[in-house]
Amino acid sequence: MKILHTSDWHLGRLFHQQSLLDQQLELLHQLVNVIDEYAVDAVIIAGDIYDRSVPPSAAVKAFSDFVEQVAVKRQRTIVAISGNHDGAERLGFAHSLLKQAKLHLITDLPQSVEPVVLSDADTDVHLWCVPFHDPLQVNHWLESDCKNFNTAHQMIVDRINAQRSNLSRNIIVSHCYLDGASESESERPLSIGGADRVDWQMFADFDYAALGHLHQPQYKGREHIRYSGSLMKYSFSEVNQSKSVTLIDINNKGVQDIEQITLKPSQDMRVIKGELADLIKQAQHDPHYNDFIQAILTDKQAILHPMAKLRAYYPNLMQLRKEQFEHDQRSPAAHAQEQLKKADSELIQDFFSEVHGEPLTEDQKSAISQVIQQIEQEESGS
Ligand SMILES: [Mn+2]
Structure with a gap:
């Protein structure tokens, strides 16, 4: 089974007061070509689809057209979580209806313990999707008393671990800041004062961790704990980064191959x-x-x-x-x-x-x- 991991599209973002939507549309078109060329079965978007909680209508249309191309015309599954830039409630509109049409929108914490199941002849893959959250939201959900992002995220992973089975493959999707990973100037901090960091160790025994938030493609701790990086460069601090999407090949034994596919904008x-x-x-x-x-x-x-x-x-x-x-x-x-x-x-x-x-x-x-x-x-x- 081939799964494409992408994140941090930030549709509708302005760069020095100029809209980047034309460039973003061009890259989404490249993404659809990658899906065809590599016969991708499912696409994971690990948060920050939009740049703002109330995105401009042209940005909503861009995402809508992508869904139409991928989920409707090609019948491939899309699994997306909300990031810190997205408005979770708005993004989650009609999610239970949409999942019947191959678009899974995970924007609410209790959904993180209900896996999205992808199946083919060879294997079942369970996707555990953790939308962006701060400790207060976790405390509200679990009636806990977490003081920082790490403890809060660990509590969610503990719940997932209690439910997941070793008979299927398990992928975790999250929008978070792994401690020690490299940041860029275009990410908005999750919190003030460094309480937003999460340890990579809690992701180690999943088959793959598809992460969003940091805009540079990278892995941390283990090669299968990865940030796909953003759709395009969003600040001059990223001029030397090459932007890509990550393609994983997974079967009943686990991840067989991880490949980074470079995106090439016509305007660098x-x-x-x-x-x-x-x-x-x-x-x-x-x-x-x-x-x-x-x-x-x-x-x-x-x-x-x-x-x-x-x-x-x-x-x-x-x-x-x-x-x-x-x-x-x-x-x-x-x-x-x-x-x-x-x-x-x-x-x-x-x-x-x-x-x-x-x-x-x-x-x-x-x-x-x-x-x-x-x-x-x-x-x-x-
Ligand atoms: Mn982002």
């Missing part, structure tokens, strides 16, 4: 660095000018409208940083103060060479010095 996210003039020179021959770009400028002097100048070549330039500021031990504000204190003549020189593309001549410099001197004398009233 990347960081470019250098002096503005050089970046513009490169940009003129850059076939990937449409990428989402963060530019780090290494120019020493002040530059007029660098964002607009570079955007003429990179329409999706999202962020501009100045290396000078960042290598400086002082705060940007202190640095700006320092810039203001620069001699007036120096500022005028920067401005002139910026506008005309060449430095002031000696004659021009002395003319400017004279004018500045004159103004200073007038201001001091002498």
Whole structure:
């Protein structure tokens, strides 16, 4: 049986105020192609389908179209849990009706002890699906007194363990933060102060743990305890990550193979660095000018409208940083103060060479010095 593990789609997410829905639709299309190419039997989505609890209608349509393509047209099972970004109640609408149509939405804690059963000629696979929860929700359900996410999650796993059978294969699905795993900038913390971490050990004797929340594809503790990672890069801290979905092949003996299948967006996210003039020179021959770009400028002097100048070549330039500021031990504000204190003549020189593309001549410099001197004398009233 082939099961595809994905998570953290964040449909409807904005990136620097720009919608990413076109890119997300493109990647969902690639996902459907993977399902066909590898003859996938079921898809697990380990939370954060949407980016917000009340997603924009275009994001709801994107998920609806995916369900139509996969569960209705192709008759493959989809099993999805709610993540910390999803609105659990909204996502769980009509779930008992939908599971008859191969869409299993698990958004409520008591559902975590009722496994979704996938069967083929060879094996039964039980999927134990734990929607995102905080300790308070677990305490409310089990009338317990858990203080942190780890104890709360362990209590749910204990309940699952009491019920599961070794005669079938067992997969646990959860949206949680494994202690010691690598985070990215685009995840919203589950709680303040590190009480949100969960130990990987509680997942060790499942056949597979399909996890969501962390956006970098990775495994922790054992190779079968995995994050598929997000659908696409959601911050510039992820430029060096390669995004993928995870395909597992499982039979009655357990997981036989784990394969990461890379997703290739036509617009990548990347960081470019250098002096503005050089970046513009490169940009003129850059076939990937449409990428989402963060530019780090290494120019020493002040530059007029660098964002607009570079955007003429990179329409999706999202962020501009100045290396000078960042290598400086002082705060940007202190640095700006320092810039203001620069001699007036120096500022005028920067401005002139910026506008005309060449430095002031000696004659021009002395003319400017004279004018500045004159103004200073007038201001001091002498
Ligand atoms: Mn997420």
